[in-house]
Amino acid sequence: MMDKVECLKRIAKYRTDEVVITMMGVSRPWAEISNHELDLAWVGSAMGHAADFGFGLALACPDKKVVVLNGDGSMLMSLGTLVTISTHPPSNLILIVVENGTYEVTGNQPIPGEGFVNFATIAKGSGFDEHKIYEIDKLDDLEATLPKIFKEEGPIFAVLKVKPEDEPPPIRRADHSAKYIRQPLAEDIRKLKAALTK
Amino acid sequence: LQEDYFVKADLIVSELKKCGITHVIGVPDNGSRAVYELLWKTPGMTVILTCREGEAFGVAAGLYVGGKMPLLLIQNTGFLESGDALRGTGVAMSLPLLMIIGYRGYATLNSNNPARVDTAASFLEPTLKAWEIPFYLMKDDAAVANISKAFGQAQSESRPVAVLLVGEAS
DSSP: OBOHHHHHHHHHHHOSSOEEEEOGGGHHHHHHHOOOTTEEEOTTSOTTOHHHHHHHHHHHOTTSOEEEEEEHHHHHHTTHHHHHHHHSOOTTEEEEEEEOSEEGGGTOEEOTTTTTOOHHHHHHHTTOOGGGEEEEOSHHHHHHHHHHHHHSOSOEEEEEEBOOOOOOOOOOOTTOSSGGGSSOHHHHHHHHHHHHHO | OOOOOEEOHHHHHHHHHHHTOOEEEEOOOTTTHHHHHHHHTSTTOEEEEOSSHHHHHHHHHHHHHTTOOEEEEEEHHHHHHTHHHHIIIIITTTOOOEEEEEOTTGGGTTOSSGGGSOHHHHTHHHHHHHTTOOEEEEOSGGGGGHHHHHHHHHHHHTSOEEEEEOSEEO
């Protein structure tokens, strides 16, 4: 099991100009590491739909890589998305499931299937190329794999096994410590669209 | 009960082209199948079928933010399933999402027997009103122009707007 923040630091180290969409327990910690115009916190939107959004964005912008840092509870809410992605596979999509086995921001209740659900197997069964599915539980392995994840053609599916922590619910508010969670969602969406189409 | 309303699918597709729609996302039903079949043959249109309708809202939102012009084409049953997806994307993001929603069960609304009323139909308009989604009916060929009206309203007000497809497109 890895430390979530250490994982995020390593992802940030290899990220250059990709769109990064963050979900739930990842949103605030990501802002401590990254301050990029192509960061979008999926805060205030619909849980379970960050991967759908990232897929649509990747289809619309084939020259821009899109990274979705999804939660395991969020991924379970829309497993069908994996099949949809495989039907129209965007080579620029990197879908990462940060798996801690719990609904962290509501107090770490175990997700359905905690301890036995296997996201890599589900991704394979949904049509992802098995050579582009990664399951990582050691930081050294993550460090070694990230250059490949960012470089190779996707769609990529990666599962990062992390320890549960005690992240509070992310809520948009003007005084939030994370800059990219201060504005209303519509404002951040407008800025992201402008940045992508300029 | 039989649905006695028919709208020509080619008129619908022509209207979508006029609006500049690039992608159609959703799940087909009997009402929309002729539209889907025509869309698959239409150059410049990409059709993306999703596994569940809520997913379609996320995909459409991503496409729009990336510079495309999506249309959601789903049935009322799927729309009812998609409440939080619609809220969290189209509404919370202020996106001009055009939706064509199949009005399954419209013909049952006048039934004298409440047990024969299709709740997919009877729930639809009250739900749209409760969620503050403007909507237009499309029961015949003349009403196909409502697609452009709805599209214009979605664009000018930056919000989701629905067109309700009554009966079957043919």
